[in-house]
Amino acid sequence: MRRGLLLLGAALIVSGAYAKDLRSAVESPDATPILEKDRLPPPKEYTMPKECITDDPLAIARGKYIFHNLNGKKAKTPPPKGLPRFIVVNGKKVPKQYGNCVACHNIEGAVGPGNIGPDLHNYKKHFIDSGARSYQFVYQKIADARIDNPKTHMTINLTTGLFTPREICEITSYVVSQKKEK
Numbered sequence: 001m002r003r004g005l006l007l008l009g010a011a012l013i014v015s016g017a018y019a020k021d022l023r024s025a026v027e028s029p030d031a032t033p034i035l036e037k038d039r040l041p042p043p044k045e046y047t048m049p050k051e052c053i054t055d056d057p058l059a060i061a062r063g064k065y066i067f068h069n070l071n072g073k074k075a076k077t078p079p080p081k082g083l084p085r086f087i088v089v090n091g092k093k094v095p096k097q098y099g100n101c102v103a104c105h106n107i108e109g110a111v112g113p114g115n116i117g118p119d120l121h122n123y124k125k126h127f128i129d130s131g132a133r134s135y136q137f138v139y140q141k142i143a144d145a146r147i148d149n150p151k152t153h154m155t156i157n158l159t160t161g162l163f164t165p166r167e168i169c170e171i172t173s174y175v176v177s178q179k180k181e182k
């Protein structure tokens with residue numbers, strides 16, 4: 001009996017019953033346009049705008065808010081003046097994306113571990129006052145980190161249009177500012 005089934009199976013394979021071409025029955029949409037849309041624009045070098053780095057508390061507060069939050073919908077506290085929670089894209093109201101830099105970086109007041117990127121605690125003292133980093137370096141890093149490291153894991157923030165140059169300045173100003181909290 002067993003032998004009979006085996007023979008039947010072999011006969012079916014030989015006769016091509018399992019070799020049917022099913023390609024026309026399987027839906028396979030062309031993913032090229034989706035992949036093209038998600039492809040990052042090429043790395044871009046920027047010159048930090050004049051008067052970019054500011055000690056204006058409101059600008060630094062906006063930079064801080066962008067650093068510590070994911071988007072306007074998820075944010076628990078209201079954003080500082082001048083930073084919207086929602087923006088209109090193609091006539092649709094959508095939450096404004098923020099930086100969520102704390103997903104990867106530790107910094108004063110951060111609650112998560114943020115240990116994928118370097119710890120940015122005391123950045124002013126360790127990196128700026130020590131002369132290790134310039135404001136231009138930090139601006140470029142936040143605008144498009146690929147210039148410094150082509151294999152970076154950091155988000156690309158200016159070249160992708162995620163943020164405006166003014167917002168990049170505010171995030172940079174926050175990173176390099178003297179902070180009071182631990």
Ligand code: HEC
Pocket residue numbers: 067099100101102103104105116117118127133138141142145148149151152153154155157171175
């Ligand atoms: C997905 C993880 C990730 C996210 C999100 C991220 N970073 Fe980074 N960041 C890194 C890594 C990794 C490095 C180390 C250098 C590199 O790989 O580019 C880095 C480096 C840096 C540096 C340079 C530190 C130095 O002087 O060496 C700064 C400043 C910085 N990030 C700021 C930010 C800011 C601001 C944001 C949010 C807008 C952010 N990062 C979001 C991963 C991340």
